[in-house]
Amino acid sequence: MKDIYVVGAALIEDGKILITKRSSDRILGDLWEFPGGKIEAGEDEKQALIRELEEEFNDQIQVGAKVATGVHAYDFGTIHLTVYLAKLLTKNFDLIAHSEISWAKPEELLTLNWAEADIPAAQALSQMDLTEVKFDE
């Protein structure tokens, strides 16, 4: 089975996390996820995340600490998703791959219908004190 390496951003602001719903017509349509995408050849995880947020939102981000990695096998391949804390430096939100975005409180995360590989990160984030999250300037 094909291994697919994916990065996602847990964008934090005012103690909330930005979550995105995949458009209905895509693989895993209508599930909640973290914005991001597949790592391309020659990229490291953080470079891939910065590129994906430019492509998906037309936004710039600052990447922080790793939250968790989740692995889930689908018939189209095995997704290895690593999620990082991140901060938005711009807010264009030009949605091209998502039908909806929302800011969720940590305690709301586990009530959502996530893509399977996202659950370890959603669990870790639901326990975090997001007011303590710091990014280097």
Ligand SMILES: Nc1nc2c([nH]c(=O)n2[C@H]2C[C@H](O)[C@@H](COP(=O)(O)OP(=O)(O)OP(=O)(O)O)O2)c(=O)[nH]1
């Ligand atoms: N972006 C993102 N993808 C996730 C998450 N969880 C998860 O299982 N995935 C899966 C869905 C996709 O199969 C893959 C990411 O691919 P992608 O979003 O870059 O692109 P895609 O396969 O929908 O389509 P394409 O642009 O390659 O044609 O990882 C997540 O939290 N964020």
